[in-house]
Amino acid sequence: MRAEAYLRDRSRGSDDAPLLQLVWPPRAWTGDIAPIEPPRPTRFEIPTGVLLEHTIAEVRAQQIVDDTRFDAIYPARIRELSSRYWTPVSVARRAAELLVRFGGTRVLDVGSGAGKFCLVGALTSPGAFVGVEQRAHLVEMAQGIADRYAVANASYVHGDLTTVDWDAFDAFYFFNPFAENHFSRLERIDSTVTLTPARCEEDLAITFDGLARARLGTRVVTYHGLRGDLPESYERYSCESCGTDMLELWVKVRA
Numbered sequence: 263m264r265a266e267a268y269l270r271d272r273s274r275g276s277d278d279a280p281l282l283q284l285v286w287p288p289r290a291w292t293g294d295i296a297p298i299e300p301p302r303p304t305r306f307e308i309p310t311g312v313l314l315e316h317t318i319a320e321v322r323a324q325q326i327v328d329d330t331r332f333d334a335i336y337p338a339r340i341r342e343l344s345s346r347y348w349t350p351v352s353v354a355r356r357a358a359e360l361l362v363r364f365g366g367t368r369v370l371d372v373g374s375g376a377g378k379f380c381l382v383g384a385l386t387s388p389g390a391f392v393g394v395e396q397r398a399h400l401v402e403m404a405q406g407i408a409d410r411y412a413v414a415n416a417s418y419v420h421g422d423l424t425t426v427d428w429d430a431f432d433a434f435y436f437f438n439p440f441a442e443n444h445f446s447r448l449e450r451i452d453s454t455v456t457l458t459p460a461r462c463e464e465d466l467a468i469t470f471d472g473l474a475r476a477r478l479g480t481r482v483v484t485y486h487g488l489r490g491d492l493p494e495s496y497e498r499y500s501c502e503s504c505g506t507d508m509l510e511l512w513v514k515v516r517a
């Protein structure tokens with residue numbers, strides 16, 4: 263008798279089967295051994311509540327909201343990752359200020375994760391924020407949150423660096439998106455994508471190519487850097503201490 267069948271019997275009140283059947287056949291025999299790596303998420307339940315609505319309203323009103331309070335809009339697993347992987351509220355607000363020069367400035371967040379940078383940017387500036395993200399479950403969750411709070415100027419696309427047309431943007435934001443390729447399995451966001459140092463190099467090459475082809479005046483903000491300087495057609499306009507590192511503003515000044 264398989265374990266599932268035993269459990270069905272138990273639910274009908276039959277408790278005469280030996281306990282051994284709970285673990286029979288042993289997991290190792292099925293090849294279904296829990297891997298030593300972060301969990302594979304399926305669907306996230308997005309928290310709701312009046313307090314969260316207040317938090318969003320306060321961010322929209324340019325009030326100071328700390329990350330613990332803001333992150334309550336996310337499911338628990340996403341909150342756990344925040345200090346390492348998602349842009350802090352104050353940093354996102356400042357980065358948006360540096361990137362958005364006019365109403366409707368189109369900003370691409372390259373590797374948008376849980377969507378926090380785009381969400382805060384869209385709440386605090388008149389820019390139009392798009393995030394591209396390789397993990398479909400994060401895209402679905404980020405879009406669900408933007409929709410819930412009616413943040414129309416934040417949207418998310420599932421894909422890689424080649425999925426979006428970089429020419430459609432005036433500005434780009436990078437929170438060191440490719441570094442995860444160098445992290446150990448336990449340090450990663452999850453195990454749903456293939457990460458390798460070689461992939462990091464490929465993504466950097468695609469990024470530098472896209473930025474080199476961007477139009478004059480394109481603005482780029484990096485947080486925690488992008489490994490080295492941008493193409494030589496860019497000049498670094500400012501570098502300020504922000505959050506846990508530096509925010510750098512680069513502007514394309516030469517063809």
Ligand SMILES: C[S@@+](CC[C@H](N)C(=O)[O-])C[C@H]1O[C@@H](n2cnc3c(N)ncnc32)[C@H](O)[C@@H]1O
Binds near residue numbers: 437
């Ligand atoms: C450090 S997190 C930053 C998240 C978000 N930008 C923020 O600031 O809150 C980097 C994200 O980039 C994504 N990413 C990395 N390489 C990518 C690629 N080639 N295409 C799409 N997304 C990528 C990762 O899945 C991860 O969610």
